[in-house]
Amino acid sequence: MTTSTATADEGSIDGRSPAAPALELRGVSKSYPGVRALSDVSFTLQRYQMIGLVGENGAGKSTLLSIVNGTVRPDSGSIRINGADVRFGHPTEASRNGIATVFQEQGLIPNIPVFENIFLGREKRFAVGGWLLRKAMIDEAKQVLDELQIDVTPTSLTGSLTFGQRQLVEIAKAFALKRVYPVEPIILLDEPTSALSDMEAEKLFEGIRRWRSQASFVLVSHRLADVFATCDEVVALKDGEVIDQRPINSIDEPGLHELIVGRQRNEEYYREAIQRNPSDTVVLHAENIMREGHLEGVSLDLHEGEILGIAGVLGSGKSSLARIIAGADSQDEGRVDAFGTVLDVGSRQSAIRQGIGYVPAERHAEGIIGTASVEWNLTLPNLRQLGLGLLGLISQSKSRRLTTEWIDRLKVRASGPAASCRTLSGGNQQKIVFAKWLASGARILVLDDPGRGLDVGAKEDIYGLMREITANGGAIMLVSDNLPELIGLSNRILVLRQGKVSAIFDAPKEDKPREVDVVAAML
Amino acid sequence: MTGTGKKKITADINLRTILLPLVAIVVLIVYFTYVNPLFFSYANAINIGRQSAVLLIVALAGTVVILIGSIDLSVGAQVTLTGILAALTVDKFGAVGATLISVGVGALVGLINGGLVTALKVPSFLVTLGMLSVLSGVSNQISRGQSILFMNGSLTDIVNGTYLLGIPNVIWFALIAVLILTIVAFYTKLGRYLYAIGGGEIVAANAGVPVIFYKVLTFALAGAICGFAGVVMTGQIGAGTPTAGGSLLLNSIAAVVMGGTALSGGVGGPHRTFLGVLVIAILTNGMDVTEVNSFTQDIVKGIVIILAVSLTIDRSKYPFIK
Numbered sequence: 118m119t120t121s122t123a124t125a126d127e128g129s130i131d132g133r134s135p136a137a138p139a140l141e142l143r144g145v146s147k148s149y150p151g152v153r154a155l156s157d158v159s160f161t162l163q164r165y166q167m168i169g170l171v172g173e174n175g176a177g178k179s180t181l182l183s184i185v186n187g188t189v190r191p192d193s194g195s196i197r198i199n200g201a202d203v204r205f206g207h208p209t210e211a212s213r214n215g216i217a218t219v220f221q222e223q224g225l226i227p228n229i230p231v232f233e234n235i236f237l238g239r240e241k242r243f244a245v246g247g248w249l250l251r252k253a254m255i256d257e258a259k260q261v262l263d264e265l266q267i268d269v270t271p272t273s274l275t276g277s278l279t280f281g282q283r284q285l286v287e288i289a290k291a292f293a294l295k296r297v298y299p300v301e302p303i304i305l306l307d308e309p310t311s312a313l314s315d316m317e318a319e320k321l322f323e324g325i326r327r328w329r330s331q332a333s334f335v336l337v338s339h340r341l342a343d344v345f346a347t348c349d350e351v352v353a354l355k356d357g358e359v360i361d362q363r364p365i366n367s368i369d370e371p372g373l374h375e376l377i378v379g380r381q382r383n384e385e386y387y388r389e390a391i392q393r394n395p396s397d398t399v400v401l402h403a404e405n406i407m408r409e410g411h412l413e414g415v416s417l418d419l420h421e422g423e424i425l426g427i428a429g430v431l432g433s434g435k436s437s438l439a440r441i442i443a444g445a446d447s448q449d450e451g452r453v454d455a456f457g458t459v460l461d462v463g464s465r466q467s468a469i470r471q472g473i474g475y476v477p478a479e480r481h482a483e484g485i486i487g488t489a490s491v492e493w494n495l496t497l498p499n500l501r502q503l504g505l506g507l508l509g510l511i512s513q514s515k516s517r518r519l520t521t522e523w524i525d526r527l528k529v530r531a532s533g534p535a536a537s538c539r540t541l542s543g544g545n546q547q548k549i550v551f552a553k554w555l556a557s558g559a560r561i562l563v564l565d566d567p568g569r570g571l572d573v574g575a576k577e578d579i580y581g582l583m584r585e586i587t588a589n590g591g592a593i594m595l596v597s598d599n600l601p602e603l604i605g606l607s608n609r610i611l612v613l614r615q616g617k618v619s620a621i622f623d624a625p626k627e628d629k630p631r632e633v634d635v636v637a638a639m640l
Numbered sequence: 641m642t643g644t645g646k647k648k649i650t651a652d653i654n655l656r657t658i659l660l661p662l663v664a665i666v667v668l669i670v671y672f673t674y675v676n677p678l679f680f681s682y683a684n685a686i687n688i689g690r691q692s693a694v695l696l697i698v699a700l701a702g703t704v705v706i707l708i709g710s711i712d713l714s715v716g717a718q719v720t721l722t723g724i725l726a727a728l729t730v731d732k733f734g735a736v737g738a739t740l741i742s743v744g745v746g747a748l749v750g751l752i753n754g755g756l757v758t759a760l761k762v763p764s765f766l767v768t769l770g771m772l773s774v775l776s777g778v779s780n781q782i783s784r785g786q787s788i789l790f791m792n793g794s795l796t797d798i799v800n801g802t803y804l805l806g807i808p809n810v811i812w813f814a815l816i817a818v819l820i821l822t823i824v825a826f827y828t829k830l831g832r833y834l835y836a837i838g839g840g841e842i843v844a845a846n847a848g849v850p851v852i853f854y855k856v857l858t859f860a861l862a863g864a865i866c867g868f869a870g871v872v873m874t875g876q877i878g879a880g881t882p883t884a885g886g887s888l889l890l891n892s893i894a895a896v897v898m899g900g901t902a903l904s905g906g907v908g909g910p911h912r913t914f915l916g917v918l919v920i921a922i923l924t925n926g927m928d929v930t931e932v933n934s935f936t937q938d939i940v941k942g943i944v945i946i947l948a949v950s951l952t953i954d955r956s957k958y959p960f961i962k
Contacts, residue, residue: 445846469848483846486839488906497836498847500829510827553847 137200139164139303139333140185145194147180154180155357158194162303167325167334169344169365171377172354173598178337181354182305185335186218187211198303209238215300217291220307225283225290227276232258234275235290239297261293265328281317284309285324292332302332309336310343322347339431341370342640353377370640371633386577387605388584392626395423395608400592401473401561403442406451411437413616414451419561419594422587426607426624427596430639433613436478436565439596443475443563444468455561469498471561474554478565478596480543484550487539491531492520494538494549499557523552527582544575551582562586565596580606600632612638657900657908660951661915664898665922672926679929686807692921693814694719694873696914698885699892700821701865703913706896707825708858709838709905710764712753715866715892717775720885722746722870724779726795727788727880735795735875743867749775750863754856764859772889779882788880799875813872817865821910834858838905894945895920919948 140162147155155177162168172178183189185196187205196203198214205211218224225234235258236243243250243257258271267285275283291302306325310318325334325347338344344351345365353360353376361376368376401419406412411434419425429435440446442453447463454460461467465475477483485494496503496516503515520534527548531541538546547567554562564583568576583593583606597603603610610622612635620638622630673680698715705712722742730738749771756767801809825831833854836844845851869888874880899916901908923944927937 443846465846465848466850475846477846482840483842486836486843486906488839489835493832493835497832497844497849500832504829509829510823511829511832513827 137164138162138197139166139199139301140335141197141200142181142185143195143197145181145184145191145196147184147189147191153357155184155191158354158357158359160352160359160362162333162335164199164301164333165330166350167329167336167348168362169348169351170335170337170354171341171344171351171373173377176354176377177357178354179307180357182218182307182335182337185211185303186216186305199300212238212294213298213300215294215298215302216305217287217294217302218305218307219284219287219291219309225275225287227274229275230272231262231269231275231278231286232271234286235261235271235293236297237290239293242297257296258289258293261289261296265289265292265324267324279317281320284317284321288324288328292328295331304332304334306334306336306338308338310338310340318343341373344373345370371636374636375632387580387602389605389626389629391584391588392424392606392608393422393587394625395420395587395592401442401453401455401594403438403453404451406438406441406448406453408434408437408441408446408448411616412441412448415613415616415618416451417611417618419592420608421590421592423608424583424587424593424595424606426603426610427594427613428600428603428610428635428639429613431598432615433639434616435596435613438613439475439563439565439594440477442468442594443473445475445477469557469559472557472559473561473563474551474557474559476547476550476554476562476564476567478569480546480550480570485538485546487537489538490535491524491529491538491541491549492516492534495520495523495534495553495556498553502557519556523556527552527555528578542575544571544578547571547575547579548582551579555586560590561592561594563594563596566598567595568597568599568602576602600635604629604632604635610635614639657912660948661899661912661919664919664948665915668919668922668926672922672930675930679926684925684929686811688921688925689811689814690808690876691925692917693810694869694876695888695891695895695921696814696917697817697865697869697872698888699895699913699917700817700910701862701869702892702896703899703901703908703910704821704834704858704865705764705862706893706901706903707834707838707905707908708855709841710757710855710859711768711893711903712750712764712859712862713768713889714749714753714771714775715862716885716887716889717772717779718746718749718863718866718885719870719873719888720882721749721775721779722867723874723884724783724788724870724880724882726871726874727790728782730790730792730795730874734792735798738795739868739871742871743864746863746865746867746870747860748863750860750866751856753863754859757859758852758855776882783880783882785882787882790879795871795875796878799872810872810876813868817868818910818914821865825909825911830854830857835906835909838907840906891920894941898945898948 138161143159145155145158158181170178170181180189184191187208187210190206203214232255236254240249243254255271262269262271267289269278269282269286275286278286288304291304294300294302309321336344336348348365350362351365351373352362355377398421399418400421403415403417406415415438417425427435427438437446441448444460444463444465444467452459455471455473458471460471481487496519499519500511503511517534524531524534529545529548531545538549567579571579587593595603595606604624607624610624610630611618612620622635624630669680678684698719701715702712722745725745726738726742729741733741753768753771756762757764799810803809804812825834833844833849836849837851837854841851873884877884895916896913897903898919899908899912901912923941924937927940
């Protein structure tokens, strides 16, 4: 304890037992249509403790945070704060109990001054009649910032601050809660360092270490190093379940990684037995691809019948590489050629002409049109095949036939070609995205995290499909956050670290590389 | 369980957007007939058609732009301008020449709208609001605020004549326009792309749709349709007037939305707009026939529009309402 103003940690607060954990979740479950986001999640956050919440994309970390901060209501289970049961229907109720979230995408309003953001929604105590005591607000905001040793002027415009400063303001906002409600803050940090420079990140963690005696923290981070540097305990999530909660000093980084990745790689699951040997024919070649802030000179070859896995942590440039090769983004330098033809920079049309299909990571925003039918989604890049007659009208029978053919071949569960795409489950939607390119005769598929958000069965279908595609001579570039998937499926794995190739692993079916080795190349 | 619940809501919204205009049409017809039996007559039906033909054509222009998720607020002003141009040129170039000029100018205006939206990345709402003002100014300047009369009788004859089945040609024009645009919407690449861009612009781009090209093309198409509406309107009135297109903007958007084309894009279509226009047209004509004064008419129309939209809007598409 460095400051004398922290009256809040003198024994019990608000009559609640000081011994009770700050936050306790018991048996929390949440399902969305087609996905079980969380099942029976329990964990405990002791007062003044900091726990790290780790897991792969889609493991349920975000849902869990949303449940704690009141934006999502769990289907079942209980939440206790300082020993008292709570049931949030609204974020305001959560903040009344001291819960504050520091978001990846920031929760501050840029066009108002810092002090207004700090007290946003809690201006009442500064109100006299209909007027706000501006001076009092500024003074108090200044006090809060000073106590936390955050070097930001309360009257400056929030939007003019750097990203790192804004993050600190968010934390100040959380501490300011204490002045409004008699509670100690429980601060949820959601990937706080993902957009910070190393120096800014260090500053943030320095602050957090200082504030540890005044608040409890939950840190969600992809950077395991951050977790090791700051947390007391770690909670590992996998497919919506808590795998383990344990003290941080009882585990090392590779061990934690294995914990996150969870179950052993299952050869059956990834159809490794039918992994084929690619031919020597290079179908796609990328040469020295550069993109400011993402990639610093990446070259690769993709062979006929090959699955080339691209591994890397968030920010390694792997998604950017996929987008550039598919023509959805443009590179600053370097070129891509497919089947001997150089592709136009940043042109999907050019890539499609060479038979490059693209399955983006954000299925809902980039892969399928929810309001349109299965038929219209599937035929979107394939209308030329359906042209008929002098007027160039689309043949409805050809369109229908093409759609039903692919629905049957990929076993898509839909009420029919006219079914609205948003009524389909995630796995079936993903099959439509694949079908769209297979129907176009694509020979190269660029897949960005094709299993994201899919349940086990749907993933299995997609993996089977990928094997079938390569068996027929197709080539696949697979970007994935899921290491067992990447190792299980790929013939070769190219590892990116900070925009450069850091390693290439051969991954023949009889001799798959070990996860720890791949992880070592990623970090 | 949640899955089926969601499905049901989706189905309900589809059903509601189709049923609402139909139910509205039936209810309005029954009500107005009850108040004034003369409402339900062949002569009045033709009358309704004549009164709403231009609105229907303009609403089709609005529909294509709304389908891609944009909006064109300058449709009424485009009709006014091209109507005046038709009146100014018909004596020299004849009905066909005047039509070509109006349609061409309309397409050019649309091209500029679309070009500004895509090149400057300014929302279509603002670009076309500016265009509305510019075009109104231009219309008033070239007409000096006066109605433009013309001598050539061929235009008025073609528009107001009755060549087929005793139905005025202007109604045929509007119906043919609906038919053509419905075919375009469902049976052509352009149509499919309109829906794709409105439903998911990034998805369309990833599928190789040249999104910018088709956006500009859509605005140009809307402009051309407005140009055609301008000629028809001038033929119908027998003069080009700088105020003629004034009520078209609000009525056309009302009709488009009432028909079930979502302002968020990707849903609905020209066939739906046809029903929407019918509702507006029957409502307007019915209130005329039942001697509701024109101020009250505006109030009623406004309320009907808000009610209709509140019943048919698919709120799942909006994270929050602005």
